[in-house]
Amino acid sequence: MSARTVILGLVREALAAIRTQHAVTAVTVLLLAASSFTVVTTAGRAAASQAAVLSTIDARGTRTILVQAKGAVEGVDEQFLATLARVADVEAATGFGPVTDVTAAANPDGPRLGVRQAYGVIGGRLLTQPEPGPAGVLLWTSPAASRVVGLPPGAGSVRAVDGGEYLISRSLEVPDYLSGFEPLAVIPATPREPGAAPRPVSTVVVLTRSPESVGVVTTLITRLLREAPPDQLTIQTSEGLAALRKAVGGEITRSSRGLILGVLGAAALTSALTVFGYTMLRRKDFGRRRALGATRMTIVLLIALQVMLTAAFAAALGVGVALAYQALRHQPVPPAGFSAAVAIAITALATLAAVLPATLTARRDPVRELRVP
Amino acid sequence: MTPAAETPLLHARNIGFRYGRRESDYRFDDWTASFPRGAVTALTGPSGCGKSTRLYLLALMLRISSGSIELDGERVDDLPDGARAALRANRFGFIFQDAALDTSRTVLDNVVETALYRGERKRDLHTRARELLDELGVAVPADRKPGEVSGGQAQRIATCRALIGRPDVIVADEPTGNLDPASAQVLLGALRRHTDQGAGVIIVTHDPGVAAWADHRIELSAS
Structure with missing residues (x-):
């Protein structure tokens, strides 16, 4: 006899009990589905x-730190960025050089767009480009930046007011923490020369x-x-915003906690009572x-599995x-993690609550139970 | 290892039992009996003399308060509950007076029920279950619920359930008490074929005909 055969046998038996015990299955599904519905x-x-x-x-940037230097300040350089990138608490570090104005190459008198030399990472993408080729220096622009100079996203070329030409090679998706820099156009840094x-x-x-x-x-x-x-x-x-975030999160969580615990407690209690009633009605069957x-373990596992499978379906x-229901009423839908939890x-609670009545059932005298009319 | 020929299949040695703790509660002491393999032993006596109680003690469903019970010469009454349940599933077959079938499941499900307790796959026993149902003349489809069959048919189904695991011992508590003569004959015939294969059958009965048909008879007196 293998453990797999025994477990599969128990699961099949529990499923068969769910199928054949219509009343208890329906009551359990109804109660637990209503509990889940109420919580969500x-x-x-x-x-x-x-x-x-x-x-x-x-x-609004609860996780951002902005460092600004007036001119070339010692220590605020690409090495500083590289150091920050290695810190475990840092998700991304992006550095910008001074702004240069450009216009669309085909429209030198058109609207101007500020472009910046950029270092580090934007949206998980490393800002690097090969040495400038015959087509000129490569430029990455956000869709908003392309619109400013009247170009399609990620294409076209621009010319700086001082005469330099840039080829737009990529459309840039600007992450939230850099939204204040929109319209964003960056010149990815070329690799640093060895020893430079x-x-x-x-x-x-x-x-x-x-x-x-x-x-x-910030301290670092x-x-x-x-x-x-x-x-x-x-x-x-953004420490002020971080404190606000913590306060808002804590306040809403606190107000919901009582309700969630109440509903879960009621679900566990109703599960225990339903299972107790079910086992009393089926005394002769378990006897x-x-x-x-x-x-005894087989009896406990059978009942617990029956409740677990029913509860999982009901939940x-x-x-x-x-x-x-929430979606149809255009009301906010909770995060997937909350619904799964x-x-x-x-x-889990319905199953745990079933263990006590299941254990009581398993410990009854089978001879006495068989004589129940 | 084959047990010695003289070792009884099941032996109750000076066993005692009491229900409850009061003096007036049912009790008996110092009862000894042997049950050989390959034979039917009938337990007879007046109502209330403790026939069924002794049957359930021998089948390890109740615990004795003194003495010992041996199966194939090995003491089994002092085993923990799980081991006793395993012995019931693997070595015993049971026929109760009222069939005790699960009315929510099909006839076939009822016959193969004990496979779960032996750790076998029920599906592997379906062929044998159908053969037994044919052999005992169960004239209802195997996918029918027991609630739809007569008492005689239900007892035949219960007998198939007792035989499906080829047990060493079958204990039967007044199995023919509610049956018509034809059904009783079919059931007893099945038990006889089982003893012919070396198993032992212990049968509690009020029926003098069944008692006479048995190979051995143990008469209990009112206490």
Whole structure:
């Protein structure tokens, strides 16, 4: 006898019990689906609102640190960027050089666009370009930047007011933390010559991995730039927004927690009562199983599996209907993680709650149970 | 290892039992009996003398309060619950007075039910189950629910369930009590064929005809 055969046998038996015990299956599905629906449409809506508010706050840059230098300041250079990129708490660091105005090459008198030499990473893409070829220096522009000079996204060429020509080679997707730089057009830095001094940058935007990391990374930046003259350097952080984010998240979570715990507790209690009622109604059935050779563990596993499979179906149904209901009413839909957590919690709690009545059933005297009329 | 020829299949040695703790509760002490292989042993006696209780003690469904029970010469009454359940699933077959079928499942499901407790695949027993149903003349489709069949048919199905695992011992608690003579004859015939293959059958009965048909008879007196 293999463990796989035993487990598959138990699962098949539990599924057969679910199919044949219509009343208990229907009651369990109804109660647990209603619990899941309630959590998703109440606390889930709060979680969705929270996610939306936090997303708005995040878009304002709760994780960004802005370093600005007046002119060439010692230490604010591409080496500084490389150092920051190696810090675990830093997700991205982008450096910009001074701005040069350009116009569309075909329309020298047209609207002007500021382009910047750029170093580091934008949106996970490393800013590098080969040595300038016959076509000129390559330029990356956002769709908004291309629109300014009347060019299609990622194509065309522009000319600087001082005469330099740039070929637009890529359409740039601007991440939220750089949205303040729109319309953004950048000249990716060429690789540094071996032995050459690091090139200075005028602005550095650092994106940390979490709002909580802003303080630590700011301290690190201050230490790295301690030799720079203070009047030549500005460091702006988003610690205020990070504190707001934390407060908003905590407030909504606190108000929902009581409701979630209440509904989950009620789901567990109803599961325990339903299973208790079911096992009392089927005393003779379980007594027969014990008499015929089922161990106590087999009885507990059979009942727990029956409840677990029913609860998983009920929770998925309740969550699915709740999400559809929210979407149809154009109300905020909770994050996928929240919905999955609700389904898993309902299933786990209902199963755990079934273990006590299942154990009581397994411990009853089979001879007595067989004599139940 | 083959047990010695003289070793009884099942032996109750000076066993005692009591239901509850009060003096007035049912009890008996110091009962000894042997049940050979290849034979039918009938337990008879007046109502309330403890025939069924002794049957369930021998089948390890109840715990004795004194003495010992041996299966093939090995003591089994002191085993933990899981081991006793495993012995019931693997070595015993049961026929209860009222068939005790699961009315929510099909006839075939009922016959192969004990496969789950032995760790076997039910599907592997479907062919044998159908053969047994034919042999015992169960005249209903195997996918029918037991609630739709007569008492006689239900008891035949229960007998198929007892035989499906080819047990060493079949314990039957008044199996013919509610049956018409034809059904009783079919059931007893199946038990006889099983003993012919070396198994032992212990049968509790009020029916003098069944008691006379048995190879051995143990008469219990009212306590």
